Amino acid sequence: MSTRKKWKDEYWLLLMQLYLRKPAGVKPLYSRGMVDLSLELHISPRYLYRQMVKLRNLETPRIERLWKAFSNNPKKLSRMTKLLRGMEGFNNAEAFYEGVEIKETFEKLFRPIPQHEHFIPVMLILILDLYFQLTPNTMVEDTPEIVSLGKIMNISPADIVDVMHIYQYFDPFLKRQAPETSPLTDACREVWQQHGNGQPEKLSAYAMQLKKYFN
Numbered sequence: 001m002s003t004r005k006k007w008k009d010e011y012w013l014l015l016m017q018l019y020l021r022k023p024a025g026v027k028p029l030y031s032r033g034m035v036d037l038s039l040e041l042h043i044s045p046r047y048l049y050r051q052m053v054k055l056r057n058l059e060t061p062r063i064e065r066l067w068k069a070f071s072n073n074p075k076k077l078s079r080m081t082k083l084l085r086g087m088e089g090f091n092n093a094e095a096f097y098e099g100v101e102i103k104e105t106f107e108k109l110f111r112p113i114p115q116h117e118h119f120i121p122v123m124l125i126l127i128l129d130l131y132f133q134l135t136p137n138t139m140v141e142d143t144p145e146i147v148s149l150g151k152i153m154n155i156s157p158a159d160i161v162d163v164m165h166i167y168q169y170f171d172p173f174l175k176r177q178a179p180e181t182s183p184l185t186d187a188c189r190e191v192w193q194q195h196g197n198g199q200p201e202k203l204s205a206y207a208m209q210l211k212k213y214f215n
Contacts, residue, residue, distance in 0.1 A: 115183035
């Protein structure tokens with residue numbers, strides 16, 4: 001899958017509906033609403049975010065006309081977005097993309113890990129960010145930062161500690177023995193390879209954005 005679906009004018013209505021959702025305004029890059037719409041359209045959150053800024057600034061005559069027609073008429077906007085979503089194949093990936101090659105990238109971050117469906121890769125990224133803020137002897141269930149992150153992601157501190165133990169194995173400074181077989185090992189390895197050898201500050205900034213998904 002290598003071709004991203006092109007932007008269509010109808011999508012401004014879906015974006016406007018999200019923009020007007022209280023509190024009205026440009027939504028955070030990885031907020032739940034932004035991610036959900038991205039998954040629905042197979043368009044990255046970063047692209048939608050840029051489009052939402054254009055919407056706020058009324059950058060084109062087309063946007064201005066749509067804004068005048070729908071921004072003060074939420075019922076009309078709701079009818080139109082419902083009609084758009086009801087179009088045959090609109091939210092059916094197999095039908096809508098039949099014969100079109102699409103490469104999934106950001107989508108995988110927000111989809112359940114097949115071997116452990118209570119986790120999505122984004123959660124592993126947040127845990128890795130916290131991993132670099134702790135020392136091995138504080139990677140325990142009653143550490144306040146672990147408890148707090150568990151509440152944000154709605155998982156137990158024990159789950160977080162288990163992931164941190166897997167990361168210890170990949171950490172070249174610790175040289176831990178291989179952990180017992182875990183359904184998350186492969187997913188943790190992929191996250192470590194992507195983010196574990198870079199700049200911690202860059203990872204922390206990224207994690208701060210991703211946390212918006214759980215708000």
